[in-house]
Amino acid sequence: MSEFSLYLLQQLINGLTIGSTYALIAIGYTMVYGIIGMINFAHGEIYMIGSYVTFIVIAGLLGMGLVSLPIVLLIVLIVAVIVSSTYGWTVERVAYRPLRGSNRLIPLISAIGMSIFLQNYVGLSQGYRDAALPPQVVGGWTFGDPAVFEVTISYMQSIIWIATLLTMTALTLFISRSRMGRACRACSEDLGMTNLLGIDTNKIIALTFIVGAALAAVAGILLSLYYGVINPFVGFIAGLKAFTAAVLGGIGSIPGAMLGGLILGVTEAMTAAFFPAEYKDVVSFGLLVLILLFRPSGLLGKPEVEKV
């Protein structure tokens, strides 16, 4: 293979890696939107909290002398998912539930308030500056001719792919097979009717915030280990990217969020392959504008039907 095609292959691998994590975060947006028709603008902060929990737990465990990587990662996973889900549940309780039934703009503003609060709450307690962690997972596979171009798949990238795949599979099974997952789908089709069947939809709404937060926590673990640097504002840009991915795939559609995340990740990586890396944000948000203009229902979303 030529140098150029190997280079593109490397960008594709990088793009799919980032895209997987966008997809994980995007599902939180899309599930909440699917049920209550609102964008949870504090969702990026849940991801950020997941990242901080990862750093704190790893630093703590290493300080205690625990060095077995799989055990460390397992503990990180459990703690980060529990802590982030608790925050996700709290956001629903504090910023959404009291405002249910009011004008749609009002919960949007309270969610933005929640987002600013969480950024500064983490900033004040953990410091506003970048926190760094030495790479925990090093090494990878390389192939290609060293004289031309070497393609690398790092172990961390493969962990991200596998973790994303497992999480998505678990989510798909939960949504399609479990009793509560079915209730989630019923709520997203017709919340009022679900109430009329005696199902406590408040519980189901809280559940979607919790599930979305758990997925964001997984993304937080993966991306913070991948980059090794975080600050209290990482949730803002990651949240916007994931939101773009959700809109791209069709907001309200879970497969759409998965697809949108991957497409956005690859698009960014390809942009970075040809232009200075700063342009990748320009391209992703340019993409958002284009979708909103020409296909507001997204790739897999259903067009909004006006009910008579």
Added chain:
Amino acid sequence: MLRIENVNTHYGQIQALHDISLEVKQGEIVTLIGANGAGKTTLMMTICGDPQATSGTIEFDGEVISGLDTPSVMRKGLAIVPEGRRVFSGMTVEENLFMGSYFRSKAEAQETVKHVLELFPRLEERFDQRAGTMSGGEQQMLAIGRAMMSKPRMILLDEPSLGLAPIIIQQIFDIIEKLRDEGVTIFLVEQNANQALRIADRGYVLENGRVVLEDTGDALLVNDDVRKAYLGG
């Protein structure tokens, strides 16, 4: 069984129901007829707690249910087949039915589903099919089946014949009578007054949010005012 006393309901500033009082006794089919916009659906939904009555009381089986939230009301042994059917179109017939028995145990639900499928063999044929791909009549059967899944003592039906072919309407009305024979009390809202009054024990006529007439089904069928207004003279 169901007793509504002096109920008023408002949408914002607009009053939709004025001082409604009516009663449905155990084992009866009671129908509520009236023109478009008379408040029939509002009354149904007020029983379910959405919207809440602004004043008055609603009692079910001797227990006051006005003031409770919708899911709590619907777990008291009451089920609704709402206007426009509102089946979950992206979900299969099976999934739709089991949504109706969400708060019951799996064993109880399995038993009821058998009974529902006996009553609606059509639903058994379509068990794994998405509800949105079925005909209007089949969807109406599914909506009734879903309501039966909670094993209610009373079913509220809101315009079950709307938009269906005459032969299907006849089937739906046969099933309503069958349900009553099984001991389920029926409160039926219909624009198809002729057919509704034929199967009803008693009926109420609603006009502009007020009950203007109440009598047995047979008496209402021959009532001059009713004939003129709702039965085409």
